[in-house]
Amino acid sequence: MTTVEERQALPQPTRARVLDPAQRRALRQMKLRRAGTYALAIGIAIWILLPIWLIGTMAFSPSDQVYAYPKPVVPVPFSTETMQFFLEYEGIMAATQNSIVVALVTLALSTVIAVPAGYAISRYIFPGRDAFRLGVLAVRAFPIVILAVPLAVTFIQWGMYDEVYTVALMHTALTLPTTILVVSSVFASVPREFEEAARIFGCTPVQAFMRVVLPLVLPGIAAAAIFTFVMSWNEVFAATLLTIRNRTLPALILYTLNKSSIQFQYAGGFFMLVPSLVFIFFIRRYLFNMWGQITK
Amino acid sequence: MGRRRRRNFAPYLLILPSFIYLALFFAWPMFRSLQLAFRRESQILAVYTEIEGGDLAGRLELQTDVAVLNRERREETLPNGRTRPIYWFQIVGENSVGETVEGWVNQRYLFIESRTESETARVVGGEGAHEWTLDYVRRMFNDHNFWRALRTTLLLLVLILPLQFVLAIIMALVLQSQLKGSSILLYIYAIPLGISDLAAGLVWVSIFRQNGFLNTFLTEIGVLDSPYVFLSANNQEWMLAAIVLAEVWRATSIVMVIVVSGLQGIPRDYLEAGEIFGASLWQRLRHIILPLLKPSLQVALILRTILAFQVFAVVVAITGGRVITVLAYETYRWYDPGDSGFNNPNVAAAYAGFIMLISLVIAIFYLRTVRTQEEAARE
Numbered sequence: 001m002t003t004v005e006e007r008q009a010l011p012q013p014t015r016a017r018v019l020d021p022a023q024r025r026a027l028r029q030m031k032l033r034r035a036g037t038y039a040l041a042i043g044i045a046i047w048i049l050l051p052i053w054l055i056g057t058m059a060f061s062p063s064d065q066v067y068a069y070p071k072p073v074v075p076v077p078f079s080t081e082t083m084q085f086f087l088e089y090e091g092i093m094a095a096t097q098n099s100i101v102v103a104l105v106t107l108a109l110s111t112v113i114a115v116p117a118g119y120a121i122s123r124y125i126f127p128g129r130d131a132f133r134l135g136v137l138a139v140r141a142f143p144i145v146i147l148a149v150p151l152a153v154t155f156i157q158w159g160m161y162d163e164v165y166t167v168a169l170m171h172t173a174l175t176l177p178t179t180i181l182v183v184s185s186v187f188a189s190v191p192r193e194f195e196e197a198a199r200i201f202g203c204t205p206v207q208a209f210m211r212v213v214l215p216l217v218l219p220g221i222a223a224a225a226i227f228t229f230v231m232s233w234n235e236v237f238a239a240t241l242l243t244i245r246n247r248t249l250p251a252l253i254l255y256t257l258n259k260s261s262i263q264f265q266y267a268g269g270f271f272m273l274v275p276s277l278v279f280i281f282f283i284r285r286y287l288f289n290m291w292g293q294i295t296k
Numbered sequence: 297m298g299r300r301r302r303r304n305f306a307p308y309l310l311i312l313p314s315f316i317y318l319a320l321f322f323a324w325p326m327f328r329s330l331q332l333a334f335r336r337e338s339q340i341l342a343v344y345t346e347i348e349g350g351d352l353a354g355r356l357e358l359q360t361d362v363a364v365l366n367r368e369r370r371e372e373t374l375p376n377g378r379t380r381p382i383y384w385f386q387i388v389g390e391n392s393v394g395e396t397v398e399g400w401v402n403q404r405y406l407f408i409e410s411r412t413e414s415e416t417a418r419v420v421g422g423e424g425a426h427e428w429t430l431d432y433v434r435r436m437f438n439d440h441n442f443w444r445a446l447r448t449t450l451l452l453l454v455l456i457l458p459l460q461f462v463l464a465i466i467m468a469l470v471l472q473s474q475l476k477g478s479s480i481l482l483y484i485y486a487i488p489l490g491i492s493d494l495a496a497g498l499v500w501v502s503i504f505r506q507n508g509f510l511n512t513f514l515t516e517i518g519v520l521d522s523p524y525v526f527l528s529a530n531n532q533e534w535m536l537a538a539i540v541l542a543e544v545w546r547a548t549s550i551v552m553v554i555v556v557s558g559l560q561g562i563p564r565d566y567l568e569a570g571e572i573f574g575a576s577l578w579q580r581l582r583h584i585i586l587p588l589l590k591p592s593l594q595v596a597l598i599l600r601t602i603l604a605f606q607v608f609a610v611v612v613a614i615t616g617g618r619v620i621t622v623l624a625y626e627t628y629r630w631y632d633p634g635d636s637g638f639n640n641p642n643v644a645a646a647y648a649g650f651i652m653l654i655s656l657v658i659a660i661f662y663l664r665t666v667r668t669q670e671e672a673a674r675e
Contacts, residue, residue: 113317123307143603143605269501
């Protein structure tokens, strides 16, 4: 039985006959290890997906199932009752809208400000470049959300408190360093020669950038922008501190946590993680640009 | 010549917007936070030896009761040319450290029933004053929740980090071993990158709650006869365990991404050489992979450590914030003007400053690591 399997595993079946026992053992070990790796890979995938599946089950079960014990592990009977209850809960739609507005403003601000800086870091050598880059690295590592405390106090003094756009201002400070670094690594991946070639063929620097570089970097910048959106959508601490009536979705859910039913919590938890499921799929290839680069 | 000048000028113009933005929304609030934590802003009444001038006789706090020794009527000319009477009072009272202060003040700083007759008055106004104080910081350190929060934050760090790093390295090695469908695996392993700490907390609440999935599972396989209450104030170990699992579940992906990019930087020859010479996986890991991954692991370690001091919503979701508390939650609680908070931005700023200080120390290590790596890369 084992010999048949081994023969199939080898590219040339005729050579299988001349395997000595040691080789055969090595081969079997290799296959075992391969199978082990697959098992491990699937095991880890289950570890990540199962909790999402479980809360998804709760979000799409009728309310009696949400309170039931033992728990069903599949959403049967399927029902949107729980999700509807959550979405129709007072303030949820407004908060969702706030969250989307904040995330979009953050995305726009952060991209517009970060793209020139990222380009400068990746394309020019200038005095102060290293200092600026190290500064950005340091700011990224800094617990920026904590700065919501002084910002809230300042916004109250300036009469800007409890406005949705102040949350976006805070979130832009949070996402800007990451976006600058990603954008600079995306630009660094486009050879400078492309731009120079365009210049030789008569493009102005701006034309060279718009026609040659921009199309090449656009997917990477889009990925960075999407990640910015997700970061802002997820942020709780600063949003909770900076708003009272105009809460964003996570801030509202956190605020209502102690008074809300488990139906609300499960549906809310699932609702908040849906963007992650969608967006990470599109940006998965760029993740290493985002966090990987240390010495670029 | 013109070209060179433009080249020198352009990059500064390009980084200017981000520089300004970070100055406004990073440097300024940081400075403001220190001000809030170390400076008391108050109104205090300056008392002078003479009417409309003279030397400073001393300062009185608001709401101090004073005796009126003497009064004098003066005229004040209004913009329209008319005049109105203004009284100056010679008062005596005790300042905050119990010294007697005697001198003249304008009527607008006092509450007095009758300007012409009353013998006593109360200080109700003054000028804006700042004083440097350690009161807020002291209040933070004296709060027993501070030490509980610090202990829990550190404990979580110690429990979470090793698990996270082992799991992240395993995940990265799996992704790098060229399995079929590794693109889908990468997607799945990266999903938690986009999951908020609040959502992650709620996910694990659904598992650990009394009528949750863990109890269902344990009863199903016969370990438990009846559901166990994991998340209760008497069961802090289980609460901690739930937080640890939620954090490992949510925040391992970021470490994995850093480790994968580190692995991609290791030349294939090194790994193949190890394999050819018959090194076992463990030997290769121990002698080739881990030493070469050291820079990436350092970066990941530093980032994760700083993030660990911001743990917030996971803890609130799982414990309600009461039973187990962490530094970020205490910051929120001191700030919060609502029913459950203390509405004291100053102490909140002290907490924020404390978290910043710890992070700053860690960040300095981080920058030094990056520096040495860049120098090593250049050589």
